[in-house]
Amino acid sequence: MSEEYDVEFVEREEREARFLVRGISPGFANGIRRAMVADVPTMAIDTVRFIENSSVMFDEQLALRLGLVPLTTPPEGEFGEDDTVTLSIDVEGPATAYSGDLVSEDDLVQPADENVPIIELKEDQRLEAEADAVLDRGKDHAKHQGGVAIGYRHLQRVEVVGDLPEFEEQESRIVRGVIEDDGELVPTSEFDHDLSNRYPGKEVEVEDVPNAFVFHVETDGSLDVEELVTRAADSIESRATELEEAVQL
Amino acid sequence: MMVPVRCFTCGNVVGEHWEEFDERANEGDEDPQEVLDDLGVDRYCCRRMLVSHTDLVDVVSPYQ
Amino acid sequence: MELRVTERTDDELSIEIAGEDHTFMNVLKGTLLEHEDVSAATYDVNPEQSGGQTEPILTIKTEDDVDPIDALEEAAGDVRDKAVSFREAFEAAA
Numbered sequence: 001m002s003e004e005y006d007v008e009f010v011e012r013e014e015r016e017a018r019f020l021v022r023g024i025s026p027g028f029a030n031g032i033r034r035a036m037v038a039d040v041p042t043m044a045i046d047t048v049r050f051i052e053n054s055s056v057m058f059d060e061q062l063a064l065r066l067g068l069v070p071l072t073t074p075p076e077g078e079f080g081e082d083d084t085v086t087l088s089i090d091v092e093g094p095a096t097a098y099s100g101d102l103v104s105e106d107d108l109v110q111p112a113d114e115n116v117p118i119i120e121l122k123e124d125q126r127l128e129a130e131a132d133a134v135l136d137r138g139k140d141h142a143k144h145q146g147g148v149a150i151g152y153r154h155l156q157r158v159e160v161v162g163d164l165p166e167f168e169e170q171e172s173r174i175v176r177g178v179i180e181d182d183g184e185l186v187p188t189s190e191f192d193h194d195l196s197n198r199y200p201g202k203e204v205e206v207e208d209v210p211n212a213f214v215f216h217v218e219t220d221g222s223l224d225v226e227e228l229v230t231r232a233a234d235s236i237e238s239r240a241t242e243l244e245e246a247v248q249l
Numbered sequence: 250m251m252v253p254v255r256c257f258t259c260g261n262v263v264g265e266h267w268e269e270f271d272e273r274a275n276e277g278d279e280d281p282q283e284v285l286d287d288l289g290v291d292r293y294c295c296r297r298m299l300v301s302h303t304d305l306v307d308v309v310s311p312y313q
Numbered sequence: 314m315e316l317r318v319t320e321r322t323d324d325e326l327s328i329e330i331a332g333e334d335h336t337f338m339n340v341l342k343g344t345l346l347e348h349e350d351v352s353a354a355t356y357d358v359n360p361e362q363s364g365g366q367t368e369p370i371l372t373i374k375t376e377d378d379v380d381p382i383d384a385l386e387e388a389a390g391d392v393r394d395k396a397v398s399f400r401e402a403f404e405a406a407a
Contacts, residue, residue, distance in 0.1 A: 119306075
């Protein structure tokens with residue numbers, strides 16, 4: 001059995017994309033979505049050793065904040081589940097310690113955003129710490145979740161079925177996602193999500209296109225969109241392979 | 250105390266935009282709505298993180 | 314992935330698949346149902362807090378003297394093929 005999928009990008013940036021997949025069953029679409037959220041490992045700080053912390057926040061609070069900073073995740077195979085990368089931070093007040101002040105021992109693992117304030121330091125306050133980043137999955141802690149606000153919607157086909165009666169006022173018709181108009185893919189944001197803006201004076205019919213889903217994928221910066229999607233597919237593939245081999249025994 | 254690093258609801262990194270938002274909308278006189286749109290903070294869960302935040306470091310620092 | 318057969322007859326199989334969750338089990342179940350000789354397939358997972366059986370249990374029933382183990386093996390292969398062809402289609406578009 002060979003499934004034929006057809007993928008087409010609607011919007012595309014490094015950290016955010018919308019793409020249409022045709023020929024995908026709802027169950028499999030959901031599997032891919034769940035894998036993107038919970039099963040793709042990303043780097044995040046997990047252990048912090050404080051050398052000096054005279055700031056107004058406790059060690060634990062700062063450790064949580066450091067953990068939430070997204071770190072770029074190295075290419076697959078570069079790191080194992082047990083490898084750690086050490087990052088250090090040393091800031092003396094009066095100043096604000098930013099995520100960009102983290103100095104990593106590895107070029108592949110760097111803070112993805114540099115302007116996240118960690119703690120504001122006053123005169124004579126100082127933060128000096130060493131942190132170990134590890135590779136883990138979103139399932140275990142939200143800080144390892146590479147994808148944010150990932151979802152999918154049916155592709156909706158819009159068809160003009162006729163004109164509105166002459167004196168009837170058109171009601172607004174809100175749709176969200178992406179519509180297909182005569183084979184052309186249009187994100188609904190282009191007409192303010194209101195079909196009456198795009199088809200003034202027309203009567204339209206909207207229907208879901210079976211097995212065609214538009215994914216919206218956004219990442220926290222630890223991976224780009226392509227990496228996240230391919231690694232999600234890989235994680236399902238590796239589990240299927242594992243099961244296949246386990247059953248054969 | 251300090252601005253949350255991520256949005257509580259969706260996990261998007263919002264701390265990144267705090268200083269610019271604070272400067273333009275709280276200290277400055279720009280419309281917060283426009284600043285948030287400009288920063289690309291689209292979802293209302295992320296927007297409330299910035300709109301409702303108050304820095305408390307200056308308030309608590311004398312009691313160290 | 315640890316497998317443990319909990320019940321087995323000629324045309325019915327209950328198997329515990331340790332370490333998996335809805336992400337994989339639902340895809341697997343869906344794929345099993347697409348299989349020609351599978352008449353029923355379902356899985357059950359209990360929440361972690363409930364105690365007792367918390368690993369998913371997959372139950373398969375087959376027709377026409379097909380061994381449910383073989384059906385499971387084929388379905389796992391199908392899931393793998395789906396994931397591979399999805400990735401290939403995605404990479405082609407990317």
